Amino acid sequence: KNEVEQSPQNLTAQEGEFITINCSYSVGISALHWLQQHPGGGIVSLFMLSSGKKKHGRLIATINIQEKHSSLHITASHPRDSAVYICAVVLTQGAQKLVFGQGTRLTINP
Amino acid sequence: NAGVTQTPKFQVLKTGQSMTLQCAQDMNHEYMSWYRQDPGMGLRLIHYSVGAGITDQGEVPNGYNVSRSTTEDFPLRLLSAAPSQTSVYFCASRGWGEAKNIQYFGAGTRLSVL
Numbered sequence: 202k203n204e205v206e207q208s209p210q211n212l213t214a215q216e217g218e219f220i221t222i223n224c225s226y227s228v229g230i231s232a233l234h235w236l237q238q239h240p241g242g243g244i245v246s247l248f249m250l251s252s253g254k255k256k257h258g259r260l261i262a263t264i265n266i267q268e269k270h271s272s273l274h275i276t277a278s279h280p281r282d283s284a285v286y287i288c289a290v291v292l293t294q295g296a297q298k299l300v301f302g303q304g305t306r307l308t309i310n311p
Numbered sequence: 312n313a314g315v316t317q318t319p320k321f322q323v324l325k326t327g328q329s330m331t332l333q334c335a336q337d338m339n340h341e342y343m344s345w346y347r348q349d350p351g352m353g354l355r356l357i358h359y360s361v362g363a364g365i366t367d368q369g370e371v372p373n374g375y376n377v378s379r380s381t382t383e384d385f386p387l388r389l390l391s392a393a394p395s396q397t398s399v400y401f402c403a404s405r406g407w408g409e410a411k412n413i414q415y416f417g418a419g420t421r422l423s424v425l
Contacts, residue, residue, distance in 0.1 A: 205353065234414060244401065244416040287353070289414075296361060298369070299344075299414065301353035 204228045207288050207302035215310055220275040222305045224288030227269065231297065235262050235273050236287040238304070244287070247273070278309045313337050317402045317417030324392040324424045332387040332420050334402030340415075342405050343385040347371065347398040348419075354401065360385055392424045 205226045214220055224233070235248045248255050248262040250271075255262050259278075264271040275282055288302040318333045336343065344359035346369075356369030360379040374396060376388040385404075389396060400420045406412040 203353070236414075236416075242399065242419045242421075244419075246413050246415070249413055289354075296359065296367065297342075298356055298359065299354075301346075301355075303351065303353045 203303070204300050205288055205290055205302040207286075207305050209305060210303065211306045211308075213308045213310065214278055216279060218278050218309075220278050220282070220307065220309075222273045222286050222288075222307070224271045224273070224302055225269060226271075226288075226290050226300075228290065228300065229293040230290040231293050232291040233264055233271050234287075234289040234291070234299070235271075236289060238285040238287060240284070247286075275307075280309045280311050283308050315402055315404055315415050315417040317400075317420060319420060320418060322420060322422050324389070324422065326392060326394060326424060328392050330389050330392065332389075332400055332402070332422075334385045334387065334417055335383050336385075336404040336415070337383065338404065338406075338415065339382060340404035340406050341382065342412075343379070344369070344403050345375070345377065345385070345387045346401045346403065347396075348401060349398050357387065357400075389422075394424045396422065397424045398422060 208223045232251045238244045250264050259276045261274040285304040285306050287304045289299045292298050315336045341362045345357040346354040348354050355371050358377040360366045363382050366377050402417040405414045
């Protein structure tokens with residue numbers, strides 16, 4: 202079983218829909234990252250959080266440490282949001298290494 | 312700041328050839344790492360470094376060497392390329408000292424080994 206599991210693996214939606222991507226983990230962490238990878242391949246950091254909730258524009262990330270679960274929400278989705286979204290956790294042990302989920306491929310149709 | 316600069320962007324090798332993937336960052340980050348990304352799998356850690364002169368193995372280190380002679384540079388060497396090393400490679404860096412620093416990624420190197 203992977204230490205970091207994302208769901209769904211693939212998600213297709215219509216423009217304007219509310220999107221939720223989930224991340225569950227089974228290890229002790231000190232922080233969690235949400236990353237975005239566009240079709241060109243580059244990876245950028247969207248959020249880093251260790252508790253509560255963060256918001257940036259139409260993106261919202263939440264984390265529940267007790268339940269070992271995080272969600273990434275996109276409001277009023279747009280075709281330019283189409284990308285792979287990756288959850289990564291920072292381990293509390295082992296030199297704070299990152300462990301990555303497999304990613305969620307999001308496609309927003311106009 | 313240029314961020315994390317990774318070269319080359321594309322490379323084709325024959326089995327048995329060696330090569331070095333270059334990675335440089337200008338943010339004075341202590342922590343640098345190399346990952347490979349394969350279809351259907353999350354990024355996997357190859358090697359990492361927490362500062363100049365210090366390196367350690369990650370999850371999939373076999374067939375790769377690294378060194379960290381300066382804070383800025385963290386090259387990844389393929390000693391004798393194998394088809395199993397066909398992948399997309401990413402270099403990343405972040406500050407050290409607390410686990411909460413933003414991770415910065417290079418643009419990636421798409422490597423094919425024939």
